[in-house]
Amino acid sequence: MERVNNLASESAVVIFSKSSCCMCHTTERLFSELGVKTVVHEIDEIANGKEIEQALSRLTGRTTPVPAVFIGGRLIGSTDKIMSLHLSVVIFSKTSCCMCHTVQSLFYDLGVNIVIHELDQEPRGRDIEGALVQLLGPNTAIPTVFIGGMLIGSTERIMSLHLGGDLIPLLRSAGAIWL
Template sequence: MDMVMRLINEKPVVIFSKSSCCMSYTIQTLICSFGANPTVYELDQMSNGQLIERALLQQGCQPSVPAVFIGQRLVGGANQVMSLNLQNELGPLLVNAGAIWIWKKK
């Protein structure tokens, strides 16, 4: 848990991902479409990736990737991020976290 907290500290948007996960890529693309620049950690390319993945599972991330943190808070996985987007809540969340400056509701 401490390892995860260190990685998300002082970053507005952090995504834990695996390079082979298409949903992780989709979520990264969605967040980037708002103009945000998320910090992405590819767990399968990190020497301590398995430890981080276990910590994410212990935090309730099922499946472990994508795991999205906005404003140092766990938002959830792909389903939760997509739901926030459909409810027009993802943009304001990114603004409040300082990931983007402005957001215009579509």
């Protein structure tokens, strides 16, 4: 645990990652796009990586503890926590999907700032889609929408919430709109 704390304190932002983890790469890319200087420790590429992974598992309470983001030496969380802190609505989409365009248009029409990951244009899009299927099950549909870091669902769920009058209150509570 002491080794993790020492490494986590060596820079303002430290990410413990694995080179094969697509969610780790997504988190690293977010900080890079924001212009934040980070120190990344790829625990599958360092000598004592297994020990660090075990310590991170104890610290996070997760069997798969990466990515683990530390800011100012304090554990903030994984991709879901970082994304929920950074943005309110994330859509995993495909450019050729008309339902994806429909959902995106709805959010734009509501004045929501969304982040879209076009899986057919992302270099690791297939890996991300595979991770979504692992996370959400084999019936995972695109688009996949997260609001405030929580999985909401696909087109049917979003439209159902909107038509039932529950989407706008959900977006308000997530800080995505101020109407």
